[in-house]
Amino acid sequence: MPHTVTRYTLPNGLLVLLQEIHTAPLVSHWMWYRVGSRDEAPGMTGASHWVEHMQFKGTPRYPAGLLDRLISRQGGYWNASTFLDWTVYFATMPSDSIDLVLDLEADRMVASQFDTADFEAERTVIISERQGSENEPLFLLGEAVQAAAFQSHPYRHEVIGSLEDLQHIQRDDLYSHYRTYYRPDNAVLSIAGDFDTALMLERLHQLYDPIPVGGPPPRLAQPDPPLDQPQEVIVEGPGETTYLELAYRGPAAEHPDFWPMTVLDSLLSGASSPSLFGGGISNKTSRLYRALVEKEVAVGVSGDLLATFDPFIYSLGIVLPPDGNTEPALAAVDAEIARLQDSLPGNDEVQRALKQARALFAYSSESISHQASWMGFAELVSGYDWFATYLDRLAQVTPQDVQRVAREYLLPEQRILGLYLPTGEESELDD
Amino acid sequence: MSAAHAYHSLPGPQDITRRQLDNGIVVLFRANFNSPSVVVSGYLSAGGLSDPEDRLGRAEFTAQSLLRGTQRYTFQELYDALESVGASLGFGGGAHTTSFGGTALVEDLDLLLDILAQAIEHPVFPVEQVERLRTQFLTSLAIRAQDTARMASMAFDRLVYARHPYSLPEDGFPETIQAIGRPDLLDFHRLGYGPRGLVIALVGAIQPQQAVEKIDRILGSWRNPDQIAVPDLPPLQRLPGVITDSVTIPGKSQADLVIGAAGPNRKAADYLAASLGNNILGQFGLMGRIGEVVREKAGLAYYADSSLGGGVGPGPWSISAGIDPANSERVIDLIRSEIRRFTNHLVTVDELADSSAHYVGRLPLSLESNYGVASALLALERYDLGLDYYQRYPSLVQSVTREDILAAARHYLDPDRLAIALAGS
Numbered sequence: 001m002p003h004t005v006t007r008y009t010l011p012n013g014l015l016v017l018l019q020e021i022h023t024a025p026l027v028s029h030w031m032w033y034r035v036g037s038r039d040e041a042p043g044m045t046g047a048s049h050w051v052e053h054m055q056f057k058g059t060p061r062y063p064a065g066l067l068d069r070l071i072s073r074q075g076g077y078w079n080a081s082t083f084l085d086w087t088v089y090f091a092t093m094p095s096d097s098i099d100l101v102l103d104l105e106a107d108r109m110v111a112s113q114f115d116t117a118d119f120e121a122e123r124t125v126i127i128s129e130r131q132g133s134e135n136e137p138l139f140l141l142g143e144a145v146q147a148a149a150f151q152s153h154p155y156r157h158e159v160i161g162s163l164e165d166l167q168h169i170q171r172d173d174l175y176s177h178y179r180t181y182y183r184p185d186n187a188v189l190s191i192a193g194d195f196d197t198a199l200m201l202e203r204l205h206q207l208y209d210p211i212p213v214g215g216p217p218p219r220l221a222q223p224d225p226p227l228d229q230p231q232e233v234i235v236e237g238p239g240e241t242t243y244l245e246l247a248y249r250g251p252a253a254e255h256p257d258f259w260p261m262t263v264l265d266s267l268l269s270g271a272s273s274p275s276l277f278g279g280g281i282s283n284k285t286s287r288l289y290r291a292l293v294e295k296e297v298a299v300g301v302s303g304d305l306l307a308t309f310d311p312f313i314y315s316l317g318i319v320l321p322p323d324g325n326t327e328p329a330l331a332a333v334d335a336e337i338a339r340l341q342d343s344l345p346g347n348d349e350v351q352r353a354l355k356q357a358r359a360l361f362a363y364s365s366e367s368i369s370h371q372a373s374w375m376g377f378a379e380l381v382s383g384y385d386w387f388a389t390y391l392d393r394l395a396q397v398t399p400q401d402v403q404r405v406a407r408e409y410l411l412p413e414q415r416i417l418g419l420y421l422p423t424g425e426e427s428e429l430d431d
Numbered sequence: 432m433s434a435a436h437a438y439h440s441l442p443g444p445q446d447i448t449r450r451q452l453d454n455g456i457v458v459l460f461r462a463n464f465n466s467p468s469v470v471v472s473g474y475l476s477a478g479g480l481s482d483p484e485d486r487l488g489r490a491e492f493t494a495q496s497l498l499r500g501t502q503r504y505t506f507q508e509l510y511d512a513l514e515s516v517g518a519s520l521g522f523g524g525g526a527h528t529t530s531f532g533g534t535a536l537v538e539d540l541d542l543l544l545d546i547l548a549q550a551i552e553h554p555v556f557p558v559e560q561v562e563r564l565r566t567q568f569l570t571s572l573a574i575r576a577q578d579t580a581r582m583a584s585m586a587f588d589r590l591v592y593a594r595h596p597y598s599l600p601e602d603g604f605p606e607t608i609q610a611i612g613r614p615d616l617l618d619f620h621r622l623g624y625g626p627r628g629l630v631i632a633l634v635g636a637i638q639p640q641q642a643v644e645k646i647d648r649i650l651g652s653w654r655n656p657d658q659i660a661v662p663d664l665p666p667l668q669r670l671p672g673v674i675t676d677s678v679t680i681p682g683k684s685q686a687d688l689v690i691g692a693a694g695p696n697r698k699a700a701d702y703l704a705a706s707l708g709n710n711i712l713g714q715f716g717l718m719g720r721i722g723e724v725v726r727e728k729a730g731l732a733y734y735a736d737s738s739l740g741g742g743v744g745p746g747p748w749s750i751s752a753g754i755d756p757a758n759s760e761r762v763i764d765l766i767r768s769e770i771r772r773f774t775n776h777l778v779t780v781d782e783l784a785d786s787s788a789h790y791v792g793r794l795p796l797s798l799e800s801n802y803g804v805a806s807a808l809l810a811l812e813r814y815d816l817g818l819d820y821y822q823r824y825p826s827l828v829q830s831v832t833r834e835d836i837l838a839a840a841r842h843y844l845d846p847d848r849l850a851i852a853l854a855g856s
Binding site: 021023024025026056064065068069071072073074075076077092094097120121122123124125126128129130131132134135137237238239240241270271281282283284285286293294296299300319320321322352355356357358359360362363365366367368369423 | 440465466467468506507510511513514515516517518519521534535536539563566567569570573574576577578579680681682683684685715716717723726727728729730731732733734753754755784785788789790791792793794795796798799800801
């Protein structure tokens with residue numbers, strides 16, 4: 001259901017998006033900073049994510065334990081996430097206790113302590129988080145594919161950072177990263193739910209007006225030149241399952257080609273929601289499912305088109321059956337891509353993708369938390385209109401557009417092929 | 432909105448519709464016109480407890496086969512109908528029940544219900560599809576064998592539930608999946624699936640009368656005189672002491688650890704006390720006492736928390752952590768110390784006040800989405816909680832005392848009778 005959105009910039013540059021929704025006694029508060037792995041130079045990979053962890057370690061006014069306790073006591077849910085382009089802190093609270101979040105979020109924009117002992121304890125926690133990810137073949141494969149997909153752009157490394165950097169980053173370097181990017185004019189605050197807009201703006205002025213303008217932070221990222229030859233990366237690891245990842249450079253979220261690529265992904269691998277909460281529907285009638293799983297050369301296939309600030313990758317993930325071969329699976333993918341490049345998809349197929357998007361959009365707008373998330377997410381990757389016109393932009397996509405982006409983006413000579421080949425070691429009981 | 436308004440807006444007799452159809456099916460409904468979507472969720476009284484040991488995974492295999500072809504539709508026709516309108520529908524086989532869940536735009540609700548009815552009443556288990564599914568199950572089991580968390584959890588279940596059906600994984604083993612034939616699926620469907628014990632919750636943008644009529648129209652005539660009951664659970668053996676098991680999975684950076692014992696079932700009188708105690712032990716804030724000791728102070732894990740899994744039967748009360756294998760003894764000692772403290776001393780007044788406030792405050796948030804409301808409605812029915820449960824909930828929570836929590840902790844957890852399972856390199 002449409003709700004009016006107030007878009008307002010405070011004197012220090014903090015952009016505020018407010019949407020009143022009075023269907024439940026809740027307010028969802030999302031503070032987004034324009035900093036992510038995109039802003040990390042070699043040697044500092046993982047810094048943005050580490051800063052996110054340190055933001056839960058407290059300020060002089062809100063020591064660590066107190067922070068958790070106050071939020072949890074109110075029945076609120078809070079957490080944070082770091083991505084390629086942004087870091088977000090979110091909390092959904094009963095509406096009569098939202099002031100707690102308003103106050104602490106303003107406080108930790110500038111006052112986080114980065115105590116040395118906390119910093120060192122968090123180093124081992126984050127290394128443990130990375131080790132948990134390393135247990136997953138798909139993490140290892142994805143990390144290798146990303147590294148091959150970019151020569152110098154920071155998108156080439158995983159958000160969590162390399163183990164070597166996690167072992168060597170120093171407290172003062174991390175604190176400097178925080179102070180450089182945590183500025184009101186480098187942030188977007190999106191709030192949805194059961195509040196009064198005028199009163200909320202008044203409160204935000206009180207809290208944020210004392211924080212000075214930071215000025216534009218440095219930006220490292222420069223788009224890479226196109227790949228000049230195909231890449232192949234092989235990761236070997238435990239298990240019995242072979243995974244394939246095929247990646248192509250994709251368009252940025254605000255590029256007009258993002259919309260036909262969304263439809264292309266829907267046709268090839270099934271519809272999925274671009275929202276932060278993800279989600280999707282089954283993909284058993286998608287072209288690749290029919291060509292791979294129905295033909296029994298794979299047991300699963302999925303596509304991934306992320307909405308990013310700079311051009312990232314469009315990737316296809318394939319899981320092979322026990323003793324499956326990579327060649328028939330690759331041949332089937334190539335044939336389906338060629339079919340899309342050579343023959344116009346039917347208009348009914350494109351209209352079907354639009355209907356799927358409309359349904360997924362409705363599901364992802366269902367809750368107050370989702371509404372607040374959508375507003376800020378869209379602003380970060382492109383602008384609020386990206387959210388407001390999402391379905392209209394998709395509705396303008398034609399079969400010719402889909403064929404054109406298939407020809408322009410899914411080029412064999414610019415493909416990165418990643419293979420996870422299992423070594424066949426099995427688990428065993430020790431007793 | 433005021434706090435009083437907040438709790439009046441929780442689901443209750445004033446806005447939940449409950450109807451029992453002539454064939455026994457229970458329908459629960461609550462309207463939500465804030466989104467043009469609808470959620471359908473529920474369960475059938477047929478689960479893996481009936482699986483023979485050499486056919487373990489049969490209930491799950493059956494559930495996954497339901498949309499592989501029905502008397503009226505082929506596999507591709509079923510999914511083409513669903514996916515063309517952005518709808519979804521899925522099934523899963525649990526120990527006691529087979530669950531289902533789906534969502535659609537409200538304009539496509541009839542289609543979703545029609546396919547649901549086709550799938551549960553008239554599946555045909557096409558041979559080719561069954562074999563394709565078998566390959567997919569075997570792949571999933573190969574992936575499971577590499578998953579340290581899953582393998583630690585399975586080892587834990589073997590220790591805690593020795594000679595009890597909960598010791599066995601519902602998705603079976605490669606040899607049992609290989610042994611399941613199409614006749615097994617047909618038999619299980621014929622004898623297990625039926626209207627008795629079927630509960631269906633519907634939440635979304637339609638009127639209550641319409642919702643009940645739609646479900647009655649598609650499922651109201653279903654009868655199955657052959658339907659048999661799910662077997663009762665055998666009694667549980669007490670743990671003989673601290674018992675351990677470990678699973679070596681080569682090449683893994685992180686190990687997963689699970690420590691605990693069997694907890695209460697959902698209907699137990701001390702369930703809420705155990706649940707609040709568990710919140711204090713390993714959930715509140717950033718994972719309660721366990722998170723504070725293992726993650727925040729010692730920096731030994733990215734996650735270290737506790738959970739209470741009680742449902743129809745006595746699910747596990749366990750503490751889990753993802754750790755560097757070199758630190759396993761240190762983490763086990765820390766966790767056992769916390770269990771000893773938890774079972775020897777009352778929780779503090781502040782701890783109970785914090786967790787009680789958290790439980791009461793979080794209720795509106797857990798009911799924010801249609802899926803959340805549907806799950807809440809199903810819990811009312813499954814555990815006989817009463818339609819006014821969510822409105823009574825704040826006073827129920829606030830009536831739990833520190834002594835109640837200590838008694839529940841001592842009843843289920845004993846630092847000298849624990850199962851400890853570890854999986855990793």
